[in-house]
Amino acid sequence: MKTVENLPERLRQLRLQQELSQENMADMLGISTTAYGDIERGRTELTISRLEKIAQVLGVSLPDLLGLSATTLTETEWLRRENQRLNLENSRLRQALDQWQRKFQEWVAAALVRNAQESRERIGFK
Template sequence: MAFRYDEIGDRLKAFRLGSGLSADEIARRIGISRTALYRLEKGELVKLETLEKLSELLGVSVPTLLGVGIEYISSAVSYFERLRQIEEKAEHIVVLAGPISFLLATDQFQDSLEQVLLESIGDDVPDRDRALADVKQIMEILRERKRTYLERLPNIVNLISAMDIERFLRNGFTGRPFLPEEVHEKRRALARAEVEHFANVIEEESIGIQIGLVTATLPHTGFQIFRQANQKTLTISPFRLGEQPNIRVGVAMITSAPEALALHERTVKEMWRSALKGPAAARYLRDLLAQNGGAKK
């Protein structure tokens, strides 16, 4: 089996970022220079002995670093970095991750997201300082993801859950329950603005963007399918960025296994077939807005 050293380097970087260790600390503990570590992340040939040391230090298996089988990722930082890496090469993206797809969201959503993620970290969270630092890292990665998307504009199919949207409008863009009512109302206004934006995007029928609104129940775990000229990749993740986000608990998976891809592609086709699209989807969103304090157009 031929290994792609650039992809091994991508995984090394993602797991390094999620480890909470600095590049200097990792390099020192495995006996190489920081410059050498960065070269490995750029795709330089890596010795198996070095890979084994990195595997043990980062808490990830050698097969995962090599891209053999399924990648299991328990860090949201590592997962979003892997998404960024995969997205920057993808030509077509299918997204089922609700209620809002980050790549299609407004700048206002992105600007508000950091505060929402920070407030999702409770005072009693173990190693709270590390969790708060993770939010900063995640936001840096997300901003780079958005920049790359806007530069490349790959085709994107976004399946949205109507039930998730309704809950988003009702609860607002919040990181935790029981916020002061004044704050809660501002967050509901943010949610209404975001849903209004998606209704507009649907009506504009922009080239390369297809949005389907699914009124039936959707899987609780989000997934994305990335297509390149000679490769497909499936990511399955418990991490979410919308209302009541989760960036702390769960295990994401990344695979190119044909069976997993085929099953998820079939699921997408079934959901797309029954989804509301175009004017019907926009009307449905505007009806939800009208029911939740927004103006109906």
């Protein structure tokens, strides 16, 4: 399974992000530094309880630790998607505005015709 193969490297990256040494991790997990080093080298089979403890120490969920969670979007990807969403909303609003403008023009035209007819009737034209 690709996730398990990448787990030792993922552990290392997460540990380094937390600015922890292998010695710090080993102490927090209650194991020797050599035993923790073997975990990061992929030489140790991990139990679920050990994985949960590692996830807790690193401040991540177990699915995140295992790489099973949905990947987070990069800022660029998020901005691209947000731009797409805003463009769609802008297009929808333009269509609504166009409809209201047409309706307004129809109302104005109808009012002008009505006023013209009323004026003609006042002066005696039918």
